[in-house]
Amino acid sequence: MSEVRELPLVEAIREAYRQEMERDERVFMVGQDIAGGIFPHTKGLVEQFGTDRIVDTPLAEVGMYGTAFGAAMEGFRPIVDFMFAGFFLNAASPILAQTAQFRFIHGSQMSLPMVITAACGAGMRLGNEHAMLVHNMIAQVPGIKVCMPSTPYDAKGLMTAAIRDDNPVAFIWHLGTMMDRGPVPEEPYVVPLGVADVKREGSDVTLVANGFQYKNAEIVADKLAGEISVEIIDPRSFSPLDIDTILKSLEKTGRLVVVDESWESRSTASEIAAQVVDVGFDLLDAPIRRVTIPNIPLPGGHMEPYVAPNPDAIEAAVRDVCR
Amino acid sequence: MALGKEQMALLYRNLIRADHFDKMMMNRIMQGKLIGFYHPGDGAMAAGVGASTFLGDNDILNPHHRAHGLGYAAGRGIDVGRYLAEHTGKVDGCCGGRSSFHWSFPEKKLYGASGFIGWHFCPVVGWGWASKRKGNQMVLMASGDGSYGQGGAHEAMLFAMNWKLPIVFFCENNGMAIHSTISDMHPMPDISSLAQGYGMPAVVIDGQDVFAVAETVIAAREHALAGKGPTFVEAKTLRLREHDVGTPDLARAEPRDAQYLEELKKRDPVVLATTRVLAEKVLTQKQIDEIYKEAKEEVAAIEKFADDSPIAQPSIEELLAGVYVA
Numbered sequence: 001m002s003e004v005r006e007l008p009l010v011e012a013i014r015e016a017y018r019q020e021m022e023r024d025e026r027v028f029m030v031g032q033d034i035a036g037g038i039f040p041h042t043k044g045l046v047e048q049f050g051t052d053r054i055v056d057t058p059l060a061e062v063g064m065y066g067t068a069f070g071a072a073m074e075g076f077r078p079i080v081d082f083m084f085a086g087f088f089l090n091a092a093s094p095i096l097a098q099t100a101q102f103r104f105i106h107g108s109q110m111s112l113p114m115v116i117t118a119a120c121g122a123g124m125r126l127g128n129e130h131a132m133l134v135h136n137m138i139a140q141v142p143g144i145k146v147c148m149p150s151t152p153y154d155a156k157g158l159m160t161a162a163i164r165d166d167n168p169v170a171f172i173w174h175l176g177t178m179m180d181r182g183p184v185p186e187e188p189y190v191v192p193l194g195v196a197d198v199k200r201e202g203s204d205v206t207l208v209a210n211g212f213q214y215k216n217a218e219i220v221a222d223k224l225a226g227e228i229s230v231e232i233i234d235p236r237s238f239s240p241l242d243i244d245t246i247l248k249s250l251e252k253t254g255r256l257v258v259v260d261e262s263w264e265s266r267s268t269a270s271e272i273a274a275q276v277v278d279v280g281f282d283l284l285d286a287p288i289r290r291v292t293i294p295n296i297p298l299p300g301g302h303m304e305p306y307v308a309p310n311p312d313a314i315e316a317a318v319r320d321v322c323r
Numbered sequence: 324m325a326l327g328k329e330q331m332a333l334l335y336r337n338l339i340r341a342d343h344f345d346k347m348m349m350n351r352i353m354q355g356k357l358i359g360f361y362h363p364g365d366g367a368m369a370a371g372v373g374a375s376t377f378l379g380d381n382d383i384l385n386p387h388h389r390a391h392g393l394g395y396a397a398g399r400g401i402d403v404g405r406y407l408a409e410h411t412g413k414v415d416g417c418c419g420g421r422s423s424f425h426w427s428f429p430e431k432k433l434y435g436a437s438g439f440i441g442w443h444f445c446p447v448v449g450w451g452w453a454s455k456r457k458g459n460q461m462v463l464m465a466s467g468d469g470s471y472g473q474g475g476a477h478e479a480m481l482f483a484m485n486w487k488l489p490i491v492f493f494c495e496n497n498g499m500a501i502h503s504t505i506s507d508m509h510p511m512p513d514i515s516s517l518a519q520g521y522g523m524p525a526v527v528i529d530g531q532d533v534f535a536v537a538e539t540v541i542a543a544r545e546h547a548l549a550g551k552g553p554t555f556v557e558a559k560t561l562r563l564r565e566h567d568v569g570t571p572d573l574a575r576a577e578p579r580d581a582q583y584l585e586e587l588k589k590r591d592p593v594v595l596a597t598t599r600v601l602a603e604k605v606l607t608q609k610q611i612d613e614i615y616k617e618a619k620e621e622v623a624a625i626e627k628f629a630d631d632s633p634i635a636q637p638s639i640e641e642l643l644a645g646v647y648v649a
């Protein structure tokens with residue numbers, strides 16, 4: 001078998017856009033400055049698909065989102081790009097109060113096939129507004145799926161799945177992974193939404209981590225190798241959440257640490273902990289540890305490295321449950 | 324109302340200071356000595372200086388994001404040392420080093436910059452309402468042409484006009500928002516045409532002319548303080564460089580025309596103001612040289628203050644204590 005080509009994560013996302021737009025006329029992108037591009041995920045697309053399908057809008061998140069929302073009802077399959085995930089909050093009402101709950105409340109008659117995407121994450125010291133991860137805010141609302149890739153392979157597969165899904169899907173990607181390179185098959189493929197991935201096998205502790213934090217988890221697992229055997233599970237989707245893969249791992253390890261780049265309270269980390277206690281209590285040999293952002297607005301300046309989850313905090317939690 | 328010579332001299336001084344602040348920020352971001360991004364104000368510092376220099380102490384000021392508000396900081400008498408300390412994450416920063424570039428000086432009624440363009444169209448209604456209730460104060464609400472895409476802009480103009488709130492909507496129209504040109508974003512070339520639908524008085528002025536900007540804002544401020552309601556002031560300005568340092572300078576997906584950018588440079592507000600203060604004998608060349616010397620010294624002092632301040636890295640416990648009022 002020939003070796004699989006490597007791509008940076010951001011180009012893997014772009015390849016999914018390109019292939020799905022070639023495959024399906026109904027797919028189009030809408031956002032601010034996506035023709036010129038703020039991040040390279042849209043680079044070159046306007047040259048290939050023109051301004052009917054790479055649609056730049058005024059600086060207006062509600063109107064921009066509305067383009068996607070209404071067009072989806074009319075049978076198009078929009079991808080709406082919010083640039084930085086914090087800006088999504090400007091359109092939180094139509095997304096969370098309307099789009100997500102729309103199908104159900106209107107008798108499950110309509111589908112709203114659309115992708116909401118944005119970059120985010122700590123690391124650039126930009127402060128709360130630009131760094132804020134919004135996955136948990138969205139994932140709390142039934143009716144919309146939420147995912148975030150950790151590797152280029154998952155990025156292309158999850159984006160392809162998101163575009164093909166007949167539901168609204170929020171695809172968030174972390175700026176700290178933008179240029180990470182990894183193998184990406186050239187042909188289109190799908191990484192199913194709602195399916196976690198065992199990224200590293202181990203026997204002593206289950207470490208759940210995703211996005212940039214997946215990289216931190218790998219750093220810790222490498223460091224502890226020979227001392228503590230760490231199994232890393234990447235949930236890939238926050239909603240629906242694949243709890244079964246985590247439970248299966250716990251049958252082996254009995255110990256759980258969940259990393260979530262989000263506030264400690266009411267996070268995916270909390271949700272996983274709650275579900276595990278609910279249905280997997282007997283599997284646990286130690287209390288569950290959450291590694292998250294304390295309940296403070298994520299500061300910029302020089303505080304990100306220790307306020308956001310980091311290898312030291314993850315290592316301490318792993319050691320704590322393995323005592 | 325024509326400006327007096329002292330007023331013109333002050334505007335000139337603030338313009339030169341603001342220009343030095345912008346250059347300081349450019350140098351620092353290139354050297355990696357700034358946190359976050361920098362959106363250069365090169366060639367476009369006059370509007371902020373002209374709009375803010377003659378505000379009253381009670382007035383509320385919302386700075387435009389370009390040049391991270393430094394033209395307004397110069398006009399308002401902001402302590403730029405504490406500003407830069409904030410932008411470098413230092414203990415003496417105006418927000419304790421935790422805001423990156425989201426600076427605020429509440430004691431100067433400058434309630435805070437934001438990375439969300441157009442966010443201020445929400446609180447501006449309350450700033451205007453409170454100013455009307457209290458009397459003897461108004462609001463200068465500065466932002467760019469792009470920000471008027473936000474729905475909130477229309478809500479703010481509606482409320483302001485309905486309630487005759489003392490607000491000056493000050494729009495720095497540089498014809499660009501990142502890679503989008505004004506014609507991509509607005510059906511009309513003048514943003515102030517939006518005000519007409521609300522029956523709000525509106526004027527278009529040359530934002531490169533620091534004196535014209537100041538004269539207009541002084542008049543609009545008096546209109547507001549007299550209980551006559553809001554005014555829309557559109558200052559036409561320009562963007563000489565890329566949107567923010569490190570981002571390519573595009574119009575849509577194409578590089579911006581180099582010749583056009585060269586033409587824009589002829590409209591440098593410092594050149595325009597210098598010609599005028601000399602021609603009208605507001606300042607001598609010797610006095611101008613002195614102003615430049617002082618601006619350089621001020622920048623050196625600002626940088627020293629910020630660089631000498633320790634890095635702000637409070638404990639999690641200290642940070643938690645700052646979330647709620649005790």
Ligand SMILES: Cc1ncc(C[n+]2csc(CCOP(=O)(O)OP(=O)(O)O)c2C)c(N)n1
Binds near residue numbers: 471
């Ligand atoms: C709510 C929101 N949407 C998008 C952005 C990204 N963004 C940052 S500056 C900018 C353009 C602003 O244009 P304008 O208001 O004209 O000011 P200028 O940069 O031209 O001075 C955009 C779109 C943002 N910061 N906030």
Ligand SMILES: [Mg+2]
Binds near residue numbers: 467468496
């Ligand atoms: Mg602009």
